[in-house]
Amino acid sequence: MYADAETIRKILTGSGDTWAVVGLSNNESRAAYGVARVLQRFGKRIVPVHPKAETVHGERGYASLDEIPFPVDVVDVFVNDRLAGAVADEAVAKGAKAVWFQLGVIDEEAYARTRDAGLEMVMDRCPAIEIPRLG
Numbered sequence: 001m002y003a004d005a006e007t008i009r010k011i012l013t014g015s016g017d018t019w020a021v022v023g024l025s026n027n028e029s030r031a032a033y034g035v036a037r038v039l040q041r042f043g044k045r046i047v048p049v050h051p052k053a054e055t056v057h058g059e060r061g062y063a064s065l066d067e068i069p070f071p072v073d074v075v076d077v078f079v080n081d082r083l084a085g086a087v088a089d090e091a092v093a094k095g096a097k098a099v100w101f102q103l104g105v106i107d108e109e110a111y112a113r114t115r116d117a118g119l120e121m122v123m124d125r126c127p128a129i130e131i132p133r134l135g
Helices: 005-014 031-041 081-094 108-116 127-134
Strands: 018-022 045-049 074-077 098-101 120-122
Touching: 005 098, 005 120, 005 127, 018 031, 018 081, 031 045, 031 127, 074 081, 081 098, 081 108, 098 108, 108 120
Parallel strands: 018 045, 018 074, 074 098, 098 120
Antiparallel strands: none
16 A cells, blocks of 8 residues: 555645656646646645756746755656656655655655655655545
């Protein structure tokens, strides 16, 4: 079980409102684009993280988590399994409170490392699906 209801609620309501969205670009056909818009609608500040460092939804982008010059609360990961573990490790180093691996992103070792480091973590779920369920 990679996501219990309590952890999902805690991340969405109690971990903070600054969400770094890793893999977010201006490509409207990608899931990250729509999910970031939903997060904004629910009061989250999104921070695009993508090698292109594009401004997306009015927010300045950065090429990596390390380049973001302010604290990040949650790191939402839209990269494939092969890269996701390294992003989780960067989130821990950055001082994030939580990591969220999107639908289909599964890395059990990264999940264990992230939880062992004291962060909340959800894997293989989508906040755009979960946040409206909070009521």
